[in-house]
Amino acid sequence: MSEATQTAALSIRNLSVSYGARRLMGKTRPAVQNITFDVGHGETVGLVGESGSGKSTIVKAILGLARASEGNVLLNGTDITHAAGRDRRPIVSQLRAVFQDPFASLSPFQTIGDTIVEALRDSKAGHAAMWERAGDAMESVGLTRADLRRYPHQFSGGQRQRIGIARALASTPQIVLMDEPVSALDLSAQAHVINLIADLRDTQRYAFLFVGHDLGVVRFLCQQVVVLYRGMVMEVGKAELVTTRPRNPYTVALVNAAPIPDPLEQARRRTARLSIAAREKSPLPIAGNGCPFAARCPNATPLCTQTRPALREVDGRQVACHHPA
Numbered sequence: 287m288s289e290a291t292q293t294a295a296l297s298i299r300n301l302s303v304s305y306g307a308r309r310l311m312g313k314t315r316p317a318v319q320n321i322t323f324d325v326g327h328g329e330t331v332g333l334v335g336e337s338g339s340g341k342s343t344i345v346k347a348i349l350g351l352a353r354a355s356e357g358n359v360l361l362n363g364t365d366i367t368h369a370a371g372r373d374r375r376p377i378v379s380q381l382r383a384v385f386q387d388p389f390a391s392l393s394p395f396q397t398i399g400d401t402i403v404e405a406l407r408d409s410k411a412g413h414a415a416m417w418e419r420a421g422d423a424m425e426s427v428g429l430t431r432a433d434l435r436r437y438p439h440q441f442s443g444g445q446r447q448r449i450g451i452a453r454a455l456a457s458t459p460q461i462v463l464m465d466e467p468v469s470a471l472d473l474s475a476q477a478h479v480i481n482l483i484a485d486l487r488d489t490q491r492y493a494f495l496f497v498g499h500d501l502g503v504v505r506f507l508c509q510q511v512v513v514l515y516r517g518m519v520m521e522v523g524k525a526e527l528v529t530t531r532p533r534n535p536y537t538v539a540l541v542n543a544a545p546i547p548d549p550l551e552q553a554r555r556r557t558a559r560l561s562i563a564a565r566e567k568s569p570l571p572i573a574g575n576g577c578p579f580a581a582r583c584p585n586a587t588p589l590c591t592q593t594r595p596a597l598r599e600v601d602g603r604q605v606a607c608h609h610p611a
């Protein structure tokens with residue numbers, strides 16, 4: 287194991303997850319396959335890919351909510367993949383999550399204060415200390431101590447998501463997992479929450495795993511990016527590099543799908559998208575172990591349909607592709 291792996295706040299090593307009863311017989315295609323990446327201390331890593339690519343499955347496997355069929359999840363070098371019951375308790379306060387729909391995870395019958403304090407119970411802090419920490423957490427997300435006495439329905443969607451973040455931060459975790467935290471918000475609330483995450487990134491030393499499908503947001507927030515397609519890592523590297531000079535054809539397609547305010551560049555990207563759409567009408571047949579993007583990829587050759595490309599170093603980042611763009 288490399289030194290980087292030992293010191294990373296969170297390490298995902300060759301992780302595979304399959305759902306369903308048939309997974310035990312190896313008869314279902316894994317939802318995610320052979321996933322490897324690190325989140326360093328104080329680092330913000332973005333996990334991007336279209337809907338169904340396996341982003342939430344990775345988050346669930348880290349939280350112990352989905353069972354890893356292969357591979358490992360390490361927290362500060364300690365293997366937590368199959369930790370359960372009493373073994374999981376000390377892990378939980380180090381690892382906190384914020385999900386897409388904050389309303390669903392806040393009880394309508396509890397005040398915000400009771401909800402946050404409940405999440406602090408394992409800390410063994412006294413009653414007054416827990417309320418003090420809950421108040422500090424609310425202030426760190428731009429809300430007030432007085433808001434602790436209010437109920438979820440008294441807040442807007444954006445404020446509720448900030449409360450979700452306050453609850454995650456109150457236990458001063460090392461790692462915060464954010465699964466599409468702004469996707470359910472309107473544009474102005476999105477901007478507020480994204481700016482809040484950027485402030486926390488700059489002022490605190492949390493390690494963030496930020497899941498999103500908007501490459502622009504990921505570029506703004508994250509130092510590193512992991513691009514997923516159908517449960518496989520297609521490209522990993524510095525966010526600035528991967529989102530401006532992508533080398534995997536799938537990442538190129540993701541970048542081309544993002545709207546930009548330059549009409550000439552927008553037209554070029556539209557042409558590139560049409561070429562992929564035309565390809566989908568006459569896809570190459572893919573063997574079970576071919577590249578998952580081969581049916582849509584403008585660079586695909588028969589090799590791609592037969593052999594899954596391994597991640598390898600290309601132009602300063604890791605790319606899984608036989609014919610990088």
Ligand SMILES: Nc1ncnc2c1ncn2[C@@H]1O[C@H](COP(=O)(O)OP(=O)(O)O)[C@@H](O)[C@H]1O
Pocket residue numbers: 305306317335336337338339340341342343344
């Ligand atoms: N509980 C589940 N049972 C069976 N299949 C699931 C379950 N959750 C997710 N999947 C499947 O796993 C794949 C990845 O899903 P998910 O991780 O939710 O993707 P994303 O978060 O990127 O949209 C999808 O094909 C989805 O249908």
Ligand code: SF4
Pocket residue numbers: 534535536577578579580581583584585586587590595606607608609610
């Ligand atoms: S391996 Fe082949 S099909 Fe897959 S992304 Fe690269 S060129 Fe396209």
Ligand SMILES: [Mg+2]
Pocket residue numbers: 341342343465466
């Ligand atoms: Mg998801």
